[in-house]
Amino acid sequence: MADAPVFIDPVCGSGTLVLEAAMMATDRAPGLSRDYWGFEGCADFEPEQFDDLLTDADERFEKGLENIPVMVGADIDGKAVELAQENAKRLGLANKLTFVLADCINLEETLAHAGIDTRQSGFVAMNPPYGVRLLSDELESFYKKLSTGLRCLSDAWNMIVITPDSTFDSSIGYDAKETQGVYNGAIEATLRKYQMGNTFLVEAPLVTLEGKEQMVEVSSDHAMQFAGRLRKMAKARRKWARKNDIHAYRIYDADLPDYAVAVDVFEEDETEDIFLLVTEYQAPKEIDTQKAARRFNDACAVASALLEIPSDHLFTRVRRQDKGGSQYRRKEHHSHRIVVREAGYPFELDLSGYLDTGLFLDHRITRALVGKLACDTSFLNLFAYTGTASVYAASGGAQTTTTVDMSQTYLDWAKRNMERVGFTGSNHSFVRADVLSWVERAVTENKTYDLVFLDPPTFSNSKTMGERTWDIQRDHASLIEKVARLLNPGATIIFSGNLRSFKLDNERIESLGLSIENITAQTIPEDFSRNPKIHFCYVLKAQ
Incomplete structure (x- = not known):
């Protein structure tokens, strides 16, 4: 951060990282605003020397305020933003820091409102939400938004992330240059350093099941082999299912070794909406965790695009051990219940949260x-x-x-x-x-x-x-x-x-x-x- 004129946390919560960074940037002594210290009651306490220390600390802070970089915190939670602003006020930094209500997917717009050019050098730091401390039903959606937002940053930007998610790189489309094991409270995590700029994600052409041409974002062109196999099986299984009046069925079951997933189709009874459930099989130990995660993400992207399924109709089961977390990414859940008919009988299914759907x-x-x-x-x-x-x-x-x-x-x-x-x-x-x-x-x-x-x-x-x-x-x-x-x-x-x-x-x-x-x-x-x-x-x- 020392050489960066800009600091931003796009998921700042109550502003902890922005405030800590600001204190470091301004050389502000911890506890500078305190009125009383416990040691002042000690017999050998020397108030004049302590006053000199406080005066020196105040002067260093005032000097630091003259050179503070542009510092911005953004969050989608309005109450968190208000709390961050109150915290900045207590530290005497309210006029030097900017906290705004904004979604991370709109990072470029957030920076533009703050007068920041994404081509200049800058520094991003964040401790994003994840499925150990927070509900993780929408974790994949959040990662997609974050990845999209970060694309606006040039290679003059660096980023530090604290996360226990061993597949974070694959989820946002950037490779960490350095990693270091840390603890975030009691949670085992990693400190990951990135140089921004070009993502490893690429856009590949795909023809949907209905014959429409579109582009899909994947980590490798190799995913098009999966797309070809999925298209073939989806066509055959859909024809078979319609002939036999089947409304919940599997269209892909680890047909290709590199894409060890199952893809199930569910047709909701009343609305006739189509839902997809993509389930990851446990990868062999010799397969790199990041590689397995990228393939799974590619499988989800391809399946969604190929069958033209909106993101809120795509559900996943990810069986993977994360640091400090459980084997299943969805440790907590919000139920998503639908009714699907089998042999004419309406069965209630839950596509989100439980290890199985109920059928x-x-x-x-x-x-x-x-x-x-x-x-x-x-x-x-x-x-x-x-x-x-x-x-x-x-x-x-x-x-x-x-x-x-x-x-x-x-x-x-x-x-x-x-x-x-x-x-x-x-x-x-x-x-x-x-x-x-x-x-x-x-x-x-x-x-x-x-x-x-x-x-x-x-x-x-x-x-x-x-x-x-x-x-x-x-x-x-x-x-x-x-x-x-x-x-x-x-x-x-x-x-x-x-x-x-x-x-x-x-x-x-x-x-x-x-x-x-x-x-x-x-x-x-x-x-x-x-x-x-x-x-x-x-x-x-x-x-």
């Missing part, structure tokens, strides 16, 4: 099987999630349904799904319980069922399970043994899961008097055909 797309055929087998049965849905299998069973003619899950959030969701189709009343019960414990109690209470849908997680160490843990490979046979004691003669268990390496304990299952039919291949939908191990599925039938 496992790969189980589409399995749910239909539940409906076909449900007529005149008593149906039990274990590890029920949002109760979509219960909807199929009730619609298929089940006399009763029992929906069991340990999450009240999911049970409430399941109730809404059932009510939306018209299934209410005492014939349809919802039980909040640890499934393992509930099954044991149900056995002692002599409960019995004709059809059971059993779709447990691969692993669980939930607090509600006490000291127990759940491992599907280790524990599935014991669970099925207990569930088998709930079966009426001739009853059926549909048993599924997602462990790719799963092996059923055939010998033990058969010893329970259950026949086994592996129907995995028959339950893999067309849009998951590239991933035949997305789930397994068995029909276990009581003799």
Whole structure:
């Protein structure tokens, strides 16, 4: 900053960085405005010497004010800007600093109003919002705005950023020249230094699914290979989905190794609006974090442009460990709920926040099987999630349904799904319980069922399970043994899961008097055909 005539923080909040920089630039001593110091009460305190120090500090501050550079703080939060102005006033800097209400995307306009030429040298410093301390639902949108705003700066500008986000460079389109590990309070972060000027992002031509020509901003022309593959699959899957009256489906599933993402399409029932969900698969450890982030950003940009999806209809799931944060970028969330029809049934989905949307797309055929087998049965849905299998069973003619899950959030969701189709009343019960414990109690209470849908997680160490843990490979046979004691003669268990390496304990299952039919291949939908191990599925039938 020493040689820069301009200092700006485009996301200044209450003005901390601008105020600290101003104090350094003006040689202002910390605490200069204080009326009293605790040490003044000490027996050996020498007031005359201290007065001399204060006088010297005042003179240095007054001299520094004569040479202070242009210093600007901007923020989109009006209350934060007011607080920054009040803080500057308390420090005697109100007439030397400028704090304005402005969005970072309009940085060039903000600088112009302050009389700053973006071609002259300058210095940017910021501690931007991120998904650890703040809600991160709109983090990607913020980064896009910030990146756009920074484009106005020439290579005569430098920038310092404090962030825990290991993918910040990829998100804004600039490579850090230097980095240093720091702590921002208790949060582990990095101090990143940039020279502004040319971004590494480039504009590439793209033809949309509807044949329109447009430009899309990506980090590499290599992204056009992804665009080509996505266009091919999107056309084929859209035709298939329309033919089969499917409104939630996958159009891309890590088809190219360099773009390890899944792209799902959701058609909202009432508005017919199209939404996209782009989910990142965990990259191998040998893949650089920044490279993986750039590819993911490119995939999102290409998918949005290719299908002409507005930014507020594009949702992401990013599984990546950031410093000081969780594995999932969306640690906090604002729900975005839509209703999507499957086989005519309206299901509530949440595209933002939870790890899953509320509808496992790969189980589409399995749910239909539940409906076909449900007529005149008593149906039990274990590890029920949002109760979509219960909807199929009730619609298929089940006399009763029992929906069991340990999450009240999911049970409430399941109730809404059932009510939306018209299934209410005492014939349809919802039980909040640890499934393992509930099954044991149900056995002692002599409960019995004709059809059971059993779709447990691969692993669980939930607090509600006490000291127990759940491992599907280790524990599935014991669970099925207990569930088998709930079966009426001739009853059926549909048993599924997602462990790719799963092996059923055939010998033990058969010893329970259950026949086994592996129907995995028959339950893999067309849009998951590239991933035949997305789930397994068995029909276990009581003799």
